Amino acid sequence: MTRRGLLLILSSPSGAGKSTLSRMLMDWDPTLRFSVSATTRPPRPGESDGREYHFRSREDFQRMIAQGEMLEHAEVFGNFYGSPRAPVLAAMEAGTDTVFDIDWQGGQQIKQAMRGDVVSVFILPPSIAELDRRLRARGQDSEAVIAGRMAKSRDEISHWAEYDYVLVNAALDETFARLTTILSAERLRRERQPQLSAFVRALNEEFDAR
Amino acid sequence: MTRRGLLLILSSPSGAGKSTLSRMLMDWDPTLRFSVSATTRPPRPGESDGREYHFRSREDFQRMIAQGEMLEHAEVFGNFYGSPRAPVLAAMEAGTDTVFDIDWQGGQQIKQAMRGDVVSVFILPPSIAELDRRLRARGQDSEAVIAGRMAKSRDEISHWAEYDYVLVNAALDETFARLTTILSAERLRRERQPQLSAFVRALNEEFDAR
Numbered sequence: 492m493t494r495r496g497l498l499l500i501l502s503s504p505s506g507a508g509k510s511t512l513s514r515m516l517m518d519w520d521p522t523l524r525f526s527v528s529a530t531t532r533p534p535r536p537g538e539s540d541g542r543e544y545h546f547r548s549r550e551d552f553q554r555m556i557a558q559g560e561m562l563e564h565a566e567v568f569g570n571f572y573g574s575p576r577a578p579v580l581a582a583m584e585a586g587t588d589t590v591f592d593i594d595w596q597g598g599q600q601i602k603q604a605m606r607g608d609v610v611s612v613f614i615l616p617p618s619i620a621e622l623d624r625r626l627r628a629r630g631q632d633s634e635a636v637i638a639g640r641m642a643k644s645r646d647e648i649s650h651w652a653e654y655d656y657v658l659v660n661a662a663l664d665e666t667f668a669r670l671t672t673i674l675s676a677e678r679l680r681r682e683r684q685p686q687l688s689a690f691v692r693a694l695n696e697e698f699d700a701r
Numbered sequence: 702m703t704r705r706g707l708l709l710i711l712s713s714p715s716g717a718g719k720s721t722l723s724r725m726l727m728d729w730d731p732t733l734r735f736s737v738s739a740t741t742r743p744p745r746p747g748e749s750d751g752r753e754y755h756f757r758s759r760e761d762f763q764r765m766i767a768q769g770e771m772l773e774h775a776e777v778f779g780n781f782y783g784s785p786r787a788p789v790l791a792a793m794e795a796g797t798d799t800v801f802d803i804d805w806q807g808g809q810q811i812k813q814a815m816r817g818d819v820v821s822v823f824i825l826p827p828s829i830a831e832l833d834r835r836l837r838a839r840g841q842d843s844e845a846v847i848a849g850r851m852a853k854s855r856d857e858i859s860h861w862a863e864y865d866y867v868l869v870n871a872a873l874d875e876t877f878a879r880l881t882t883i884l885s886a887e888r889l890r891r892e893r894q895p896q897l898s899a900f901v902r903a904l905n906e907e908f909d910a911r
Contacts, residue, residue, distance in 0.1 A: 619907035676886030697829035
């Protein structure tokens with residue numbers, strides 16, 4: 492019997508490094524599965540359907556919610572975002588860990604639904620000045636959009652204490668090392684290793700045979 | 702404010718590698734504190750008071766229990782064993798992690814008393830044949846003592862499912878790497894980092910000042 496897959500939730504304000512860290516994780520362990528969210532917002536330049544997001548119409552998205560196909564969903568800035576449920580459950584059964592790059596609302600819904608299978612990590616920026624710098628460095632957003640992101644960042648940061656682990660992303664390599672340490676350790680938790688029951692049964696049979 | 706020290710409980714049947722792993726941990730991180738147990742059993746050749754154990758008379762030990770000075774204690778093979786409480790609490794306040802090399806009874810008592818501060822790891826042998834081999838390799842115990850240890854081992858192993866993490870010690874270096882991964886990750890848990898509250902307060906002041 493294989494290990495039971497866990498759900499690794501990464502949340503952070505925009506610009507704190509969450510997406511970069513997610514990509515690094517996927518490179519570090521190619522067996523990880525990234526949960527691609529569905530959304531009703533239109534694709535940005537360079538985004539393609541099924542890679543950054545599953546782009547869906549409002550009607551499609553609402554039908555998926557109604558049929559219970561979403562593990563979590565929320566409306567942000569007038570658009571729906573959500574995580575399809577079926578591929579997550581299939582991955583868990585197959586012993587594959589799933590990485591979620593989502594906000595606190597989504598994280599909280601997944602935690603309520605999946606409890607002990609969830610490992611949640613919040614990434615804090617080293618300072619707000621640095622967060623602002625990273626947001627501007629993207630160079631693709633208007634001043635109004637950046638102001639909106641900063642307001643949302645403050646709201647997102649206010650939920651830091653709801654997470655299992657908190658990392659301050661001052662140096663990317665160090666933060667990444669800590670993230671892989673957390674994932675590696677969480678895989679060793681007893682309840683994630685159902686194969687141990689059979690192993691201990693075999694030890695007891697060895698005692699019996701002495 | 703410093704990090705809050707955690708209590709790392711290592712349990713295993715005799716011969717599964719727990720004591721070796723404890724020593725390796727202390728070398729790996731000299732800031733770790735090893736909880737030296739008190740006992741009423743007489744010293745073995747080569748053991749010295751305060752290093753392997755605090756050797757105490759039965760009267761002294763019972764007085765310590767009566768005065769609440771023991772974090773946990775148990776009677777095994779007619780001798781008392783226990784962990785003095787005061788140095789553990791002092792270490793936690795100072796942000797120092799304490800390592801306990803104790804059996805399931807002690808582990809359970811500490812977990813009940815200290816709850817969220819405890820990280821418990823059970824070390825399983827790869828097989829009973831290997832456990833037997835390691836016990837005999839010590840070359841200092843009689844056949845009757847070994848038989849008694851094997852019976853106690855079976856009892857100890859029956860409690861594996863009460864631990865947070867379980868490691869099968871097939872290859873020492875690999876088991877040790879996993880143990881340090883667990884300790885490193887547990888140090889990153891939010892509730893072990895009380896300094897984060899002040900850090901997030903500073904981020905909010907930075908938002909206010911914009």
